[in-house]
Each structure stands twice: as structure tokens, then as C-alpha cells.
Amino acid sequence: MKGIEFVFLAIGAVAGAFLRYKMASSPLLFGTLPINILIVNTIGSFILGIFSVLTFAWNLDSKYSLLVAIGFCGSLTTMSSFALETTKMFEDRYIANAGINILANVGLSIGAVIGGRLVMNLILRGGGE
Template sequence: MKGIEFILLAGGAILGAYIRYKITSFPLILDIIGSNVLIVNIIGSFILGVFSILLIHWNLDQRYSFFVAIGFCGSLTTMSSFALENIVMFENKQILNMMVNVLANVGLSFLALYGGRVLIIQLL
């Protein structure tokens, strides 16, 4: 990894981690377990979907992936928090909540990524 790639990666990761921290530190939205993690996962997936098309359409240098895809989106979205929330729900015998959380995070993240790609294709 070259110096500029490391700087792009670090800059994106710091920004993504900061935004994730701010969003997940708010009180739970609608008092639903895991809703803030769900929000960051959907936002990050949507941004990655948009970026994946713009990278190709605008013929961007692959180094931008270090900032946006790997650094920012990788740091913004959070699989470890998602996994922990689900294990806690499982341990508390909240199986239905856990299943809804898994389906919502995976399904809505997929839809957000796909929606971001479709939207940006339509706008270009």
C-alpha cells in the first residue's frame, strides 16, 4: 500500500467511524432494538451502491475506493455491533426480534445498495 492510499483509507475510516458513533449514540429510534445500527448499515450500503456505479461511470482512479468503499463505508457500517445485538437478543430469548433484526439489516442493506445503484444509473 502506498502512502496516498493509506491516507485515503485512514481519512475515510475516521470519517465513517465518527458518523457511525454519532448516529449510534442517539437514543434508539422508535425504541426498536438495533434500529440505529440498521440505519448506519442502510446508509452505508446506499452510499456504496452509488459509489460503485460512479467509480465506473466517471472512470475514477481505483484509489478512491480506499477512501469511500473500504475506509468510509467499511467503517460506517458495522457487522460486529449487528452480531452482538443479535447474540444479546438470542440470549434474552427474543428470537422473533432477532429474526426481524437479521432480516431487516440484510434485506434492507441489499435493497439500499441496489437502490443506490439504480438511482445513480437513472440520474446519469
């Protein structure tokens, strides 16, 4: 990675992380649903969708992908890449693959959180000794 590419990546990452932090620390709830996280994920997906089209339409240099797609959207949310890839599968008529992708991403992500919490709770409680 060249120096200027790193700068573009870093600027995007800092901006995305800052926005995510500000949104995640806001007490926005809809019942028990943390709507702030839903908003962040939706915004990130929307921005990545727009950018993915503009990249090809305007023949943008790869450093702008580092800035917007990888840096900003990657720091803002990991849902944006997942949403883009799944949308492409639907558009390409790989409906079964899109469904599997949705189930696998959501299921494995939630499963990993549950698994990590269980393991850490066991470690902190001294379980396994």
C-alpha cells in the same frame, strides 16, 4: 500500499467511524428496534451502491475506492458490502446464491455474537474451572 493510498483509506475510515459512533450513541429507538443502527446500515449501503456505479461510470482511480468504499463505508457499516454483493447476485440472476448469502451472513453473524457472548460469559463467571 503507497503513502497516499494509506492517507485516503485513513481519512475515509476516520470519517465513517466518527459518523457510526455518533449515530450508534444516539438513543433512536422504534419500539425495541435500534433504528439508529438500521439507518447507519441503510445509509452505508446506499452510498456504496452509488459509488459502485460511479467508479465504473467515471473510471475513478482506486484511491477513491480506498476512501469511500473501504474506508468510509467499511468503518460506517459492514452491511454495505454485504448488501452490494447480494444485490449483484440478484442482478446477475443468481437468486439461490443471493438467498444463501443472506441467510449465511445474517445467521452466522448473529450466531457468532451469541457464541462470543456465551463464551465470554462462561470465562467471566469462571465456568470451565
